[in-house]
Amino acid sequence: MEPTPAILFKDQTALDLAERLAHLGATPKLTRKLQSHIVRNGQNFPKEIEQTSWRLLKQIEEATRIPSLELLDKRVSPRDGFAKYLFRGEDDQVFETVRIPLLHRPGDEKYVMCVSSQVGCAMGCAFCATGKMGFRRNLQSWEIVDQVIQVQKDSHHPVRGVVFMGMGEPMLNYDRVMKAAEVLCEPCGLAIQAKNISISTVGIVPAIRRFTRERKPYRLVISLTAAESGKRKSLLPVENVHPLEELMEAVREYQAAMKQRVMFAWTMISGFNLGEEDALQIARLTAGMRVKIDLIDVNDPSGQFQKPTMEELHNFRSALSRELGQPFARRYSGGQDIDAGCGMLAGLGSLEPGCAPCVHRQA
Numbered sequence: 001m002e003p004t005p006a007i008l009f010k011d012q013t014a015l016d017l018a019e020r021l022a023h024l025g026a027t028p029k030l031t032r033k034l035q036s037h038i039v040r041n042g043q044n045f046p047k048e049i050e051q052t053s054w055r056l057l058k059q060i061e062e063a064t065r066i067p068s069l070e071l072l073d074k075r076v077s078p079r080d081g082f083a084k085y086l087f088r089g090e091d092d093q094v095f096e097t098v099r100i101p102l103l104h105r106p107g108d109e110k111y112v113m114c115v116s117s118q119v120g121c122a123m124g125c126a127f128c129a130t131g132k133m134g135f136r137r138n139l140q141s142w143e144i145v146d147q148v149i150q151v152q153k154d155s156h157h158p159v160r161g162v163v164f165m166g167m168g169e170p171m172l173n174y175d176r177v178m179k180a181a182e183v184l185c186e187p188c189g190l191a192i193q194a195k196n197i198s199i200s201t202v203g204i205v206p207a208i209r210r211f212t213r214e215r216k217p218y219r220l221v222i223s224l225t226a227a228e229s230g231k232r233k234s235l236l237p238v239e240n241v242h243p244l245e246e247l248m249e250a251v252r253e254y255q256a257a258m259k260q261r262v263m264f265a266w267t268m269i270s271g272f273n274l275g276e277e278d279a280l281q282i283a284r285l286t287a288g289m290r291v292k293i294d295l296i297d298v299n300d301p302s303g304q305f306q307k308p309t310m311e312e313l314h315n316f317r318s319a320l321s322r323e324l325g326q327p328f329a330r331r332y333s334g335g336q337d338i339d340a341g342c343g344m345l346a347g348l349g350s351l352e353p354g355c356a357p358c359v360h361r362q363a
């Protein structure tokens with residue numbers, strides 16, 4: 001007979017655990033205490049818990065496992081404190097996480113983390129080397145949650161926000177990503193507020209619709225980069241499958257259901273998407289919606305795609321101010337000196353020098 005697979009901590013909520021361990025006599029109260037010990041404090045299985053028999057704890061310990069990522073490398077920018085971690089998960093594949101410091105408010109110092117959801121990516125965006133790696137595998141929920149647990153343990157201030165903008169397309173690993181987000185939000189766990197979790201997508205329409213239908217409380221970020229279908233197609237192959245028209249219909253449905261401002265990410269590429277016409281197209285595309293546009297410099301070490309010149313940037317911002325009538329901001333891209341800046345993640349950087357970076361985390 002096949003052995004029953006162990007129930008994994010970090011892979012499910014306290015309530016899920018209670019259901020799966022009910023036959024042993026574990027209550028939701030007990031699994032919350034275990035979750036607090038293991039997920040919030042990042043500890044091993046407890047030797048004792050108040051008002052819980054030694055025998056029950058032993059049975060739970062035998063039925064469960066606490067999986068852990070292996071930290072292979074960590075680099076901290078002396079310039080701005082951004083930190084990049086390289087992890088290995090349940091096999092030999094490696095992936096990266098970036099810790100973004102928000103330390104400017106005395107008494108409210110905190111971090112936001114940019115996590116990976118897949119190793120590699122099937123989407124093949126032209127300016128993204130992760131896409132060039134191809135898809136390798138989905139990360140398990142625990143592999144996503146443990147990125148946060150390990151970085152939290154290594155940090156002097158709390159992690160208050162998580163953005164799914166590392167390697168991979170989160171909406172193509174929907175179930176595991178949503179489960180991980182749920183675990184991250186648990187009050188007995190890392191207690192990250194749902195509104196401080198952002199799920200970024202290049203435009204997987206069926207998953208966006210599911211996200212809306214399930215009324216997920218996390219922020220939705222759409223990686224746009226071009227607001228005209230032909231132009232978008234030239235960089236983002238997803239446009240061939242889920243064209244802008246269909247994407248915007250799904251985003252409008254989301255906004256109507258959730259009443260949330262939608263974030264659009266615009267990767268700025270010199271000579272490509274910084275003209276007056278681009279600003280007009282964004283305005284037309286988002287007419288009647290509440291949106292915010294995040295402008296991010298492309299960061300392509302291959303040199304094929306260049307950052308905007310000062311003049312392009314100035315003109316594009318002026319055009320957006322005139323045409324859009326909605327907030328937009330240029331996002332600071334830190335950690336560039338340690339290759340952790342926007343567009344500089346090299347998923348296999350430390351192990352396979354020369355692998356180009358993932359830029360999805362810009363979105």
Ligand code: SF4
Nearest residue numbers: 121125128131168360
């Ligand atoms: S930008 Fe994002 S969706 Fe596109 S290939 Fe890179 S990781 Fe995948």
